[in-house]
Amino acid sequence: MLQDLDILEDWxxxxxxxxxxxPHRVKVDVPAVKADRHHHVARCEEGxxxxxxxxxxxxxxxxxxxxxEYPTSAIITTINNDEVWFKRLDGTKSKxxxxxxxxxxxxxxxx
Numbered sequence: 001m002l003q004d005l006d007i008l009e010d011w012x013x014x015x016x017x018x019x020x021x022x023p024h025r026v027k028v029d030v031p032a033v034k035a036d037r038h039h040h041v042a043r044c045e046e047g048x049x050x051x052x053x054x055x056x057x058x059x060x061x062x063x064x065x066x067x068x069e070y071p072t073s074a075i076i077t078t079i080n081n082d083e084v085w086f087k088r089l090d091g092t093k094s095k096x097x098x099x100x101x102x103x104x105x106x107x108x109x110x111x
Contacts, residue, residue, distance in 0.1 A: 063108065067105075
C-alpha cells in the first residue's frame with residue numbers, strides 16, 4: 001500500500017505531465033454547425049404549432065411525410081412544448097418531436 005504522501009506526489013506528477021501535453025482537441029466553429037442542423041422553423045406557442053410559416057392546432061388534419069416512406073394522413077390530438085401527438089386514420093397514436101420537424105426528418109402540411 002502506498003502512503004498518502006506518495007499518492008499525492010504521483011497525482012501531482014500526472015497532472016503536470018498532462019498539462020505539458022497541452023490541449024489535444026481541435027475546436028470547431030460551433031455557430032456554423034448549429035445553423036446547418038435546423039433547416040425548418042418549428043415551435044410551440046400557446047398550444048399551437050408554428051411550422052414553416054403556418055400554424056397548426058389540435059383537431060386539424062395533417063399529412064406527415066418522411067423520407068423513403070409514403071405520406072400518412074393524421075389528426076393532431078395534442079401539442080406540447082417538445083412534441084406533437086397525432087392519431088392516424090387506422091386509430092393508432094404516435095408522436096413527433098419538434099426537433100425532428102426542425103431537422104427535417106419529418107415534414108408536415110395541411111391536408
